Amino acid sequence: MSGSAPRFGRAAVIGTGLVGSSLLRVMRREKLADELVGCARRAETRARILELGIVDRAVEDPAEAVAGADLIVVAIHLGGYAGLAEAIGPHLKAGAIVTDVGSAKQVAIAALGPPLPDGVHLVPGHPIAGTEFSGPDAGFAELFEDRWCILTPPDGTDPAAVETVAALWRAAGSEIEIMDPLHHDLVLAMTSHLPHLIAYTIVGTATELEEDVQAEVVKFSAGGFRDFTRIAATKPDFWRDVFLTNREAVLEMLDRFTEDLSALRRAVRRSDADAIMARLARTQQVRKDVIALGQDTEWRR
Amino acid sequence: MSGSAPRFGRAAVIGTGLVGSSLLRVMRREKLADELVGCARRAETRARILELGIVDRAVEDPAEAVAGADLIVVAIHLGGYAGLAEAIGPHLKAGAIVTDVGSAKQVAIAALGPPLPDGVHLVPGHPIAGTEFSGPDAGFAELFEDRWCILTPPDGTDPAAVETVAALWRAAGSEIEIMDPLHHDLVLAMTSHLPHLIAYTIVGTATELEEDVQAEVVKFSAGGFRDFTRIAATKPDFWRDVFLTNREAVLEMLDRFTEDLSALRRAVRRSDADAIMARLARTQQVRKDVIALGQDTEWRR
Numbered sequence: 001m002s003g004s005a006p007r008f009g010r011a012a013v014i015g016t017g018l019v020g021s022s023l024l025r026v027m028r029r030e031k032l033a034d035e036l037v038g039c040a041r042r043a044e045t046r047a048r049i050l051e052l053g054i055v056d057r058a059v060e061d062p063a064e065a066v067a068g069a070d071l072i073v074v075a076i077h078l079g080g081y082a083g084l085a086e087a088i089g090p091h092l093k094a095g096a097i098v099t100d101v102g103s104a105k106q107v108a109i110a111a112l113g114p115p116l117p118d119g120v121h122l123v124p125g126h127p128i129a130g131t132e133f134s135g136p137d138a139g140f141a142e143l144f145e146d147r148w149c150i151l152t153p154p155d156g157t158d159p160a161a162v163e164t165v166a167a168l169w170r171a172a173g174s175e176i177e178i179m180d181p182l183h184h185d186l187v188l189a190m191t192s193h194l195p196h197l198i199a200y201t202i203v204g205t206a207t208e209l210e211e212d213v214q215a216e217v218v219k220f221s222a223g224g225f226r227d228f229t230r231i232a233a234t235k236p237d238f239w240r241d242v243f244l245t246n247r248e249a250v251l252e253m254l255d256r257f258t259e260d261l262s263a264l265r266r267a268v269r270r271s272d273a274d275a276i277m278a279r280l281a282r283t284q285q286v287r288k289d290v291i292a293l294g295q296d297t298e299w300r301r
Numbered sequence: 302m303s304g305s306a307p308r309f310g311r312a313a314v315i316g317t318g319l320v321g322s323s324l325l326r327v328m329r330r331e332k333l334a335d336e337l338v339g340c341a342r343r344a345e346t347r348a349r350i351l352e353l354g355i356v357d358r359a360v361e362d363p364a365e366a367v368a369g370a371d372l373i374v375v376a377i378h379l380g381g382y383a384g385l386a387e388a389i390g391p392h393l394k395a396g397a398i399v400t401d402v403g404s405a406k407q408v409a410i411a412a413l414g415p416p417l418p419d420g421v422h423l424v425p426g427h428p429i430a431g432t433e434f435s436g437p438d439a440g441f442a443e444l445f446e447d448r449w450c451i452l453t454p455p456d457g458t459d460p461a462a463v464e465t466v467a468a469l470w471r472a473a474g475s476e477i478e479i480m481d482p483l484h485h486d487l488v489l490a491m492t493s494h495l496p497h498l499i500a501y502t503i504v505g506t507a508t509e510l511e512e513d514v515q516a517e518v519v520k521f522s523a524g525g526f527r528d529f530t531r532i533a534a535t536k537p538d539f540w541r542d543v544f545l546t547n548r549e550a551v552l553e554m555l556d557r558f559t560e561d562l563s564a565l566r567r568a569v570r571r572s573d574a575d576a577i578m579a580r581l582a583r584t585q586q587v588r589k590d591v592i593a594l595g596q597d598t599e600w601r602r
Contacts, residue, residue, distance in 0.1 A: 129523075191521045207584070216488045219449070230528070237578065268555075
């Protein structure tokens with residue numbers, strides 16, 4: 001059924017923040033489900049998603065949300081996966097598809113997989129899309145357009161279920177990549193988790209400068225620092241969970257980075273112009289590759 | 302003469318890359334000089350700036366370029382300052398103003414100041430503006446609009462000369478900040494030099510990954526890594542000179558960053574969720590300040 005949009009009887013989205021509410025908007029716009037159920041802990045959020053018209057029903061209890069659902073999208077922080085899976089496991093209907101949007105896939109599979117009953121399909125996913133904002137009002141249907149969505153189905157997953165989830169993301173405008181979960185976690189540790197860990201650190205370092213220097217760091221942030229504040233703008237509890245759940249890969253990439261940073265520091269300390277140059281020059285090809293693959297456009301500060 | 306554009310008989314710009322050629326375009330558009338002289342080492346560059354119509358004369362010899370000039374703008378890499386100052390010193394006319402656009406100001410003053418004869422005014426400057434491109438074709442007159450230009454006149458500099466250089470940058474659309482050179486170097490080490498050093502390092506780290514991982518790092522770079530390739534896109538010889546010339550301040554900020562990175566690494570390794578959260582949460586106010594000061598706008602990835 002490649003190329004045609006999927007159609008669900010009931011679809012439940014657990015967690016209606018930026019990503020969950022954006023996907024609900026897509027499913028609404030593309031008429032992908034007869035009934036859209038949103039599950040949110042806070043009464044205020046439930047009232048808001050009803051008001052926005054992006055769900056037909058808003059419920060507090062995940063077990064109630066998934067009852068009778070053909071598709072369940074887990075869009076909460078990684079730290080809540082295990083508890084959620086225990087809560088919804090017994091209430092899933094046979095043949096249902098469970099997918100998620102989390103940034104670490106080995107842990108997603110470990111947490112979500114075991115509590116699921118036989119006959120329920122787990123197709124973990126990770127849309128590479130975001131903004132610095134959160135909550136149901138921050139979402140928009142175009143969030144996933146021209147973005148990658150990586151799916152990491154465990155060995156033996158029903159290919160029809162994988163294709164259904166792929167078709168869902170294609171309806172959102174995304175391009176699909178199927179990847180091994182371990183490989184995903186390693187690649188994303190480098191492309192996303194380490195950059196965020198470093199950006200949060202450097203912005204944190206700036207907060208401990210003397211007050212007069214700190215004010216001017218903000219004022220003159222266009223020199224490069226601004227871009228780090230942007231990367232470090234997402235809500236911290238999201239990244240705490242990512243660092244904890246993809247810990248091994250994050251530490252591995254961090255250690256490689258730290259080695260390289262030490263080498264560059266040594267070259268600067270020794271005023272070794274050639275060694276500095278050799279290290280800096282390595283980066284030019286990567287930037288060209290990023291532009292060539294359409295992952296970024298020309299830029300000015 | 303605040304508010305009115307300066308007017309020079311002859312203005313010479315030494316180095317006609319991104320910044321130098323952009324300033325020449327401003328001076329041409331605003332008719333700030335009777336004669337615009339561009340100084341470039343390469344014959345090809347000299348031919349090009351004449352062809353672009355942004356200079357009246359293109360010369361190879363800096364001594365020839367500055368002869369009879371009322372304003373001299375040094376827009377070459379910091380590493381070339383000392384040699385240039387020796388070459389032009391004897392040829393400067395009394396009352397001439399020498400300014401520059403370099404990213405480190407203590408070293409700019411140390412290199413440019415002593416060889417200048419009495420009666421020549423040194424007003425070091427640093428426009429906080431750039432793109433990832435270089436060369437005379439990359440320049441454009443709007444580069445400095447709504448950007449800061451920091452001036453760091455040494456104690457005792459003639460206020461009229463400072464005001465003339467300030468008026469030049471206001472004509473380019475910039476806002477002026479007067480700063481102590483040492484303070485400038487410390488602030489910029491944090492806002493610009495350290496971010497670039499780190500960005501070059503992480504992009505370099507990615508170039509040493511196994512080939513299959515490396516290809517996917519580029520493919521999925523929108524997750525954060527892309528922004529680092531952007532920061533690390535400038536020509537490496539430029540940053541080599543910055544790191545070498547502002548070495549003390551860069552090492553100082555780098556050591557503070559490294560301490561903070563070690564603390565966060567330890568928290569991740571120990572799976573200490575509270576400690577991770579405490580470190581990540583420090584960054585939220587800084588981002589709000591950056592937005593509030595108009596140094597960035599909302600952003601999505």
